[in-house]
Amino acid sequence: MGILIIVGCLLIGILLIGLSIYRFVKEIKEKDSKKDKWTVVAQNILGLFSDPLHHSTF
Template identity: 85%
Template sequence: MIGLSIYRFVKEIKEKDSKKDKWTVVAQNILGLFCDLLHGAPFYFLIGALFFVVGLLFLSMGMGWVEID
């Protein structure tokens, strides 16, 4: 899935002639990542942050720094 979208992205850039058009394609794809909340970068960032916090909680419990009664 990721490989296919990268292929489409590169193909779309190669089809453009001017440098301005190529940068427009890049900007549109970057904005597309942040506009799609369920499959874009913010969603994965929030999920990653959640797992990081839970992992730190388990690590601190394992080290004995935090005790939950």
């Protein structure tokens, strides 16, 4: 039973990470210039470290 819970949590974690990466790549592809793309990267990095508990990934 415990193994099923652990596997379920791992699958949910992998799914959430995959969705987060998908959104990040999609947002970068929408930008035209290199400067805008690097701005998106910088905003995402700052978002990770500024408020990791309250930052929504969706």
